[in-house]
Amino acid sequence: xxxxxxxxxxxxxxxxxxxxxxxxxxxxxxxxxxxxxxxxxxxxxxxxxxxxxxxxxxxxxxxxxxxxxxxxxxxxxxxxxxxxxxxxxxxxxxxxxxxxxxxxxxxxxxxxxxxxxxxxxxxxxxxxxxxxxxxxxxxxxxxxxxxxxxxxxxxxxxxxxx
Numbered sequence: 001x002x003x004x005x006x007x008x009x010x011x012x013x014x015x016x017x018x019x020x021x022x023x024x025x026x027x028x029x030x031x032x033x034x035x036x037x038x039x040x041x042x043x044x045x046x047x048x049x050x051x052x053x054x055x056x057x058x059x060x061x062x063x064x065x066x067x068x069x070x071x072x073x074x075x076x077x078x079x080x081x082x083x084x085x086x087x088x089x090x091x092x093x094x095x096x097x098x099x100x101x102x103x104x105x106x107x108x109x110x111x112x113x114x115x116x117x118x119x120x121x122x123x124x125x126x127x128x129x130x131x132x133x134x135x136x137x138x139x140x141x142x143x144x145x146x147x148x149x150x151x152x153x154x155x156x157x158x159x160x161x162x
Contacts, residue, residue, distance in 0.1 A: 007142060014055055014138055017048040018131060025127055032110055035103050042096040049089050056081065056137060063146040065153060073156055077140065081133040088130040091123040 024045045102111040
């Protein structure tokens with residue numbers, strides 16, 4: 001089981017990865033003249049989003065609710081986060097690939113197509129939703145009811161068996 005001391009460490013790592021992601025989304029366009037630095041930032045950002053997804057999944061697998069077999073209850077509560085996280089990861093990788101393909105060959109010119117602008121806008125809108133849902137899920141995963149036997153869990157288990 002996850003102890004409160006360990007959870008604060010995990011929460012700190014999650015928040016650091018979210019902060020890095022937010023900073024790269026906010027300021028990476030300032031480095032458009034140095035595509036190598038931008039590429040490194042983008043790779044670390046993609047890995048950070050993937051790590052955040054893995055951390056949430058590991059936290060879900062660590063709950064008592066998961067261990068007694070009520071995965072549907074967890075998926076019901078965290079479905080939106082998992083779907084938005086996967087969508088955000090796909091949009092982020094797509095926008096990074098498109099940006100790097102356009103800018104790698106045109107170092108002296110700021111390249112910005114209409115399609116790239118639409119993808120950029122959509123990726124940033126999904127990012128806001130991702131930050132909100134991720135932070136909310138991190139708070140919900142701190143709930144002690146998910147890590148111990150309780151009356152509501154027994155009722156949910158009884159309903160699932162029927």
